[in-house]
Amino acid sequence: MDVLFLLVPLSVLLALAVLGLLAWAVWSGQFDDMESEGQRIFQDETMNSPQKRPADMTS
């Protein structure tokens, strides 16, 4: 049972790390627009900038 004294603090650290990841996601705008990203695939490819096209399908 002594291992709990290591594992419980570790789990706290892990939780804080996940919180850090969430912070990055929120502040880099990942959740800003939940709707339009899903609809991007329906757009004409010509409307998108070249970078946003799916990577070369042939290779």
Place this chain on the structure above:
Amino acid sequence: MQAAVILAELPEPGPGAIPENGPGRLAVFDATEEWATFSRPAESTPGKAPVDTTDLWESQVVVRGMHCAACSLTLEQALLAIPGVSAARVSAASQRASIVWAAALTRPSEWMAAPLDLGYRLLPAADAFAPQHGRKAAQLALWRWLVAGFCMMQVMMYATPAYVAGPGDITPDIQSLLRWASWVLSLPVVFFSCAPFFGNALRDLRQRRVSMDLPVALGIVIIFAVSSAATFEPQGRWGKEVYFDSLTMFVFFLLTGRWLEQRLRARTAGALDSLMQRLPDSVERQQTHGGFERVTVRRLVAGDVVRVLPGEAFPADGTIVLGDTFVDEALLTGESRPVARPLGASVLAGSYNLSAAVQVHIEKIGESTRYAQIVALMARAAVDKPQLAVQADRVAKPFLGLVLLAAALAATYWWSTDPARGLMAAVAVLVVTCPCALSLATPTAMLTSAGLLARHGVLVRRLQALEDLVSIDTLIFDKTGTLTEARMGLRGVSTRRGVTAAQALQLACALAQHSLHPLSRALVQAAGPGFTPGTLQVFDVQEFAGQGLEGRLTDLPVPGVLGLVRLGSAQFCRLDGAHHSLRVYLADALGWLAGFDLDEVIRPDAHEAVSRLYKVGVEVQMLSGDSYAAARRVADQLGIKVVQGDCTPQNKLKHLQALQQQGRKVLMVGDGLNDGPVLARAHVSVALGQAVPLAQAQSDLVMPGGQLLMLPNMLAHARQTLRVVRQNLGWAAGYNLVCVPLALMGWLPAWLAGLGMALSSLLVIANAARLSRLKEKS
């Protein structure tokens, strides 16, 4: 202009960093051209007695830092206390305020700075960086919510062993280890996620007033303090129980409720916002050498040519000078289908360009556009407080005081027997009460309805009208311009032998084009494109007001017609025959030449609208300034039974008063131009037609598109709205009545209290959201 640009480029202050936006920065709004972007001249003040009526302005601002409906009264009082501010209306539901102030006595910087001390921040409603601020605030709210949710899950893990283990299963050191872990993960919840609760509660304490955040903050502090004490000093006098799981859970529920509430509110009451924020920020303007540059819309002046791409909104009223397209004018005219706008057609600011890029020559910008008028009208309605809402607000404040008292009583009562139970009961009372639901019940429902009606071409000027519409049992139509269209159709032409109908019409049009009389215009319109004024020359045209026109033909363009030609009533043309308001005569030196029978064009949807109104039990009547015969004919076609003709405005008013004395609730529908006083006296009034300058319409509701079918729909919808309002009020009151006693008895755990509180607010708003769809009743 420059000042605003500078302001927009200043670094965005962190959300909640209110002091940074000190009075110094607000000074940029003191230039007349700056405040003109979010203000317009006001004529009269409904509130405090005006000090100086010569230079009054009405400003629309967005309020930040207002979380509860009870705040709106405080902010109103603070604004009214400033010398020079003569009226202030604050709406908690739309988070907007409308302020009337005298330029001679105060400046925007003054009344914008004063609320800062109270913790509120005012932003000009039309300001470009308002959406930017909204995005940051939304991100922060989401982040607080995520922290609370994630920590709650983890704390729950640490709490589980204590629930499932039998006595003695967990050694004391493991137990304290788990409590320590819970405590660490509760820290971010209490000190970060709950920061808004504490901030608002502190602000309220400093202002010596109570709001819904105060009890919640108190509850959080009490639970956290007791649990922390138990963690560090299990043998202490605060008991050995920890409640970190309850704490994190109810905070999470509260934040979930608040977050969803904000989103729902933005979606429903935000129909107004979507209307107000329709203009693009920037537009491509043609430069002198022909190229295009992107400039902010505020720099446009009349005479500029701009290029508008498909999907963009038109920035100003203007004419298309290059290209053809389809536009969406749904919010402006109620026409839901795309409308063709070819080369040379005019387009409205705020309508969307749908199909092709066009170049537009700007004619009107800013305040003078139809769009700006509609926005001003809607903004006014958004801060209008219906009676029901005022009453609810009045109840909410003392209610909070009672809650604090009840919590204290519960704590002291249980303290002697079971301190832990006493604390939890007090916390549950603090958390479970929801005056918010009470305050939100009416405005959310009514604003949602107003937003919906706006999308269908009905602009609500007074929210109270929605409540009044329900009791309507009699509807009075004006005829001309209301049931009939403003234009008239030509029904028949009779001519003297030797003159063809086409020739007679040509001749009449040559005269009629010099006049603005409705009958003259109808003749010109009836002749249509076949009429070319160049072929016929009429000289010395004179108009005799109300009688007719007279002109001279020099040669003989029409065989058999010579000399002086007259167009007008039988009497004016020196002919025998009864006066008929819809017959026009043409005569020359030889006497009668031709007669034109005109006919009023009944609006295509009038018949169905009238029959549907009868079906829902509304008695329809018609009052017309026209002759009885003309009025009767239209009424018969539509199936209206009660008709009065030859009505002067005084007659109409008398008729209205007689009906009202019988106890009838009257809805008056007119064109808003010549029946203003009658409209003002009716219980509810509707003005329709494009002719009315929106700002001057005297009515409660305006239908710019004139879809009569919306009248029965509107009545049905008003009924539904009031039903939802009643449900909301009933639910809010019932919820508090049931839950507060339960919490007082200590039967309600804190997490359940948090859940109940969040749900009660959400239910109210979700119920209101049902109103955002129109039920088509057949």
